[in-house]
Structures are given as structure tokens and as C-alpha cells.
Amino acid sequence: MNETTRLPPLRERFFRRERRSAQAARRFTAETLAGWGLAGTELADDVLLCVSELVTNAVIHGVPPGRQLRLFLRYDTRTLAVEVHDSGPGVPHIVRDDRGEGGRGLLLVAALSDKWGVRERELGKAVWCEWCRSDG
Numbered sequence: 772m773n774e775t776t777r778l779p780p781l782r783e784r785f786f787r788r789e790r791r792s793a794q795a796a797r798r799f800t801a802e803t804l805a806g807w808g809l810a811g812t813e814l815a816d817d818v819l820l821c822v823s824e825l826v827t828n829a830v831i832h833g834v835p836p837g838r839q840l841r842l843f844l845r846y847d848t849r850t851l852a853v854e855v856h857d858s859g860p861g862v863p864h865i866v867r868d869d870r871g872e873g874g875r876g877l878l879l880v881a882a883l884s885d886k887w888g889v890r891e892r893e894l895g896k897a898v899w900c901e902w903c904r905s906d907g
Contacts, residue, residue, distance in 0.1 A: 778803055778806030781843065781845050784796070786826065786839060786841075787839055789830065793827045797819055797823050800819055800853075804818060804819075809846075809851075820879065820883060822842065825876070828898070833858075834859055838859075840856060842854070843856070849904055851901060851902045852899060854898070857895050859896075860895070863877055887901075
């Protein structure tokens, strides 16, 4: 992609319920961030890690068999937002238990992003996080 190519401020993609979807979502996000001129920034590193965590959580806990998840990325030069939609039940929450290896993904999302949350949908939920840039 050359420097004059600019991606639209909203990008979305569906991913299957499989572990390699986190890697595919991370690659899609990296390409999108590069198209927005954000590649190689600390913000990009944080966004990539949060996308990995949210997609992994959706694959493991939120996407029923035979369904997909949907990743939305939005950027308006001031706010960068990530949303992962799935059709599974339940509301994710931060786990503060050091006894297990898993369960701390949302703790990372909360630490790395400016805001995060969960929004109910007609079917399932959307887990989101965002960063507000003062230099945009």
C-alpha cells in the first residue's frame, strides 16, 4: 500500500470460531493501522494486543459452534475504537485470580485502553475498547 492510499475510517471483518482467528484478526488490524498511518506506534502495539485478547476471548467463550465473530475497527484521528461482536451468552468480566494461567485478558484490555466495556446486542454482545488521542 502506498502512502497516498488511505483506508476508510471504519473497517470490519468476520472471523471463524477457531484459534487461528486471533492471528488473522491481528494481521487485519495491523494492515488497517498501517493504512491509517499508525504502524509502528505504541498505540498500534496496544491495539494489536487488545484485538488478540478480545478475539481470543470471543473464540473461546463467546462464539457458539457454527457461528462467527465480527471485528470492527474505527478511527477518526481522535478516537480509535475496537469492537468484537459475538452471538454467545454471558457477560465477560475481569478476573483477578492469580491461581490460573488464563482469565486476565480483560485486565490487559482495561490497562492498555482508555475505556472498555460490554454492550448487549439482540443476539449476544459487543466487547469494545477505545483510545482517545490528543495529538490527532
